[in-house]
Amino acid sequence: MTEKTAAEKTAGTGPDWLGLMPAVFVLLWSTGFIGAKYGLPYVEPLTFLLVRLALVATVLALVALATRAPWPKSWAAAGRIALAGLLVHGVYLSGVFLAIAHGLPAGVTALVVGLQPLLIASLSGPLLGERVSGRQWAGLLLGLAGVALVVREKFAIDADHLVGLGFALAALLGITAGTLYQKRHGAAMDLRSGTAIQYAATALVLAVAAPLTETMRIEWTGEFIFALLWLSFVLSVGAIFLLFALIRRGAAARVSSLFYLTPPVTALVAWAMFDERLSAVALTGMAVAVAGVALVNRG
DSSP states (O other): OHHHHHHHHHHTHHHHHHHHHHHHHHHHHHTHHHHHHHHGGGBOHHHHHHHHHHHHHHHHHHHHHHTTOOOOSSHHHHHHHHHHHIIIIIIIIHHHHHHHHTTOOHHHHHHHHTTHHHHHHHHHHHHHOOOOOHHHHHHHHHHHHHHHHHHGGGOOOOGGGHHHHHHHHHHHHHHHHHHHHHHHHSTTSOHHHHHHHHHHHHHHHHHHHHHHHOOOOBOOOHHHHHHHHIIIIIIIIIIHHHHHHHHHHSOHHHHHHGGGGHHHHHHHHHHHHHOOOOOHHHHHHHHHHHHHHHHHHOO
């Protein structure tokens, strides 16, 4: 009897770990602001992304070779993997960094990118054949309302922010299209070799764009090195691997609803680490966002 119980507990370890994947993803993804806070004062945005993605592509390629990971069997398959990477890593990350660099408030950027779950839900039916129930639609709208409450005090925009707003909209379209394309065409890719291809393709594009638009000067301070390593390995490896694993296992609308939790968690981390103000309205927004995501993912 005792041995059977122990075996049952061991057998249950796997599903428990799988159940933790969404929470770990949200926590890691929410720390992305640390990179902006520590890194961008010492480097321009596209140069920062170029160095970050080139570093990760090199490390992952070496890991894939050392572990004999399978590579795409055709150039067409590699091209589809690269395109998903250009959308998720190139367009999305560049759009967010450039929006903030052009003065768009972080709250506005978060709210614009926060429309992604609604776009995914609207498009996942015709493109992926996935059904979004009425309960899930209610949860998606509730989640967006929660995000709006969390970022309300940081929401301000005027005519000077229009360029930044354009970059934020590009980021929104990039992460939406990339998620759908990854779900449809990249579900079978090996995470080691496939992600290496995605980062290498994006780095090649940035290697052209960065010198044309930026000075490419870097101040190699301790803060910049910390931000580079954090974003490279915690975000670009840990969080992205989890995101792609979640996309592979779940419906696109459910996975995308997790993005509603990143502004609340980011606000909590900023409060804990940098003593940023956390108002009653923001706390209410966090509860509303959590309730929305729970509705989307229930059952």
